[in-house]
Amino acid sequence: MQKILVFTDMHIREAGQTIRDIETLDRFAGGLEHALRRHPDAERIVLMGDLANSGKIAEYERLKPLLDACPIPVSLMPGNHDNRDNLLAVLPDTPTSGGFLQTVADAGDTRLIMLDTLDGPPYRNDHHSGVLCDDRMAWLRAALDDARDRRVLVFMHHPPVAVGLDGMDAIRLTNDRAFLDLVKSYPNVAHIFTGHLHRTVSGNVEGLGFTVVKSTAIQTPLVLEGQGASMSTTGPGAYGLILLTPQSVVIHTEDFQMAGEDVPPYRDALPE
Ligand SMILES: [Fe+2]
Known part of the structure; x- marks a missing residue:
């Protein structure tokens, strides 16, 4: 069994700045420490975007040591x-x-394709939907061709599907139709992973399975209509753990703040 760890939407800010009183760098660091302690045998970590909150040099400089x-x-x-x-x-x-x-990494017979759906430059803090331009679509097609008969997992920040959260759906991947047409023409594409929604969501789109991993920081409440894209709660941070066997792709989500070492496994808590 192979393990892939997934973190997304860390929204790291400059020192002294928080989001809803969350120090987002500390939160990510806590999740990373938890994941590395529990899963030192993971073979790769994938960060699915919104690493920084404002795309500032100072924010990436805080991420770099980790x-x-x-x-x-x-x-x-x-x-x-x-x-x-x-x-x-x-x-x-x-x-x-x-x-x-945009990069490719192979994990045995599984190919991981990491996409860049950022719609910029220009970088505007009032524009949040994603896109795969013609150049990036061509790169994706070449990466899929080159995968040959390997199983393919696609990682991308923006979901290529509306999930019923109307505020977030409005800022999904804008050319989702073209993306789905392309990946559906490759039957070895096994699953799509995204971030962006700050919420655990899974399902399938036109038969292709997808999973959205929630943020290490703030989360999106389940308010389907009339929701602004910025509606958020301070629910626990999480990371994803993907388990790969030749037959299966299994995705766990770990709310690491609720899974501390101080909570004994139930069997150990039973009286003698
Ligand atoms: Fe996002």
Whole structure:
């Protein structure tokens, strides 16, 4: 069994700045420490965008020491709150292709494809939907062709499907139709992982399974209509754990603040 850890929507801010009283760097650091302690045998960590809250150099500089110290390879992609240029200025070793943060990593017979759905530059803090432009769609097609008969998992910040949260649905991947037409033509695409929604959501779109991993920081309440995209709660932070076997792709979500070492497993709590 192979393990892939997934973190998303960390929204790291500058020192002294919080989101709804959450110090988002500390929150991510706590989740990362928890995941590395529980799953030191994971073979990769995937960060699915909105690493920084405002795409500032100072925000990426706070993230960098954590990534430098990480003993497991990290793949990352940007979200709508990120700034590609500033991210690369601080993390210059991040792989790119065609100027985008789109990469491929293989885990045995499984190919992980990491997409860059950031719609910029220009980087505008009032524009939050995502896009795969013609160049990025062509890159994705080549990555899928090159996968041959490997099982493929696609990671992207923006969901390519409306999930019933109307505020968030309005800022999903804008060219979701073209994306789905492309990936559906490759039957070895097994699952799509996204962030952006700050909420655990799963289902399938036109037969293709997807899972949205919630944020390490703030979360989105289940308010379907009349919801602004910025509606949030301070629910517990989480990360995802993907378990791969030749037959299965299993996704767990771990609310790491509710899974502390101080809570004994139930069987140990039984009286003698
Ligand atoms: Fe986002």
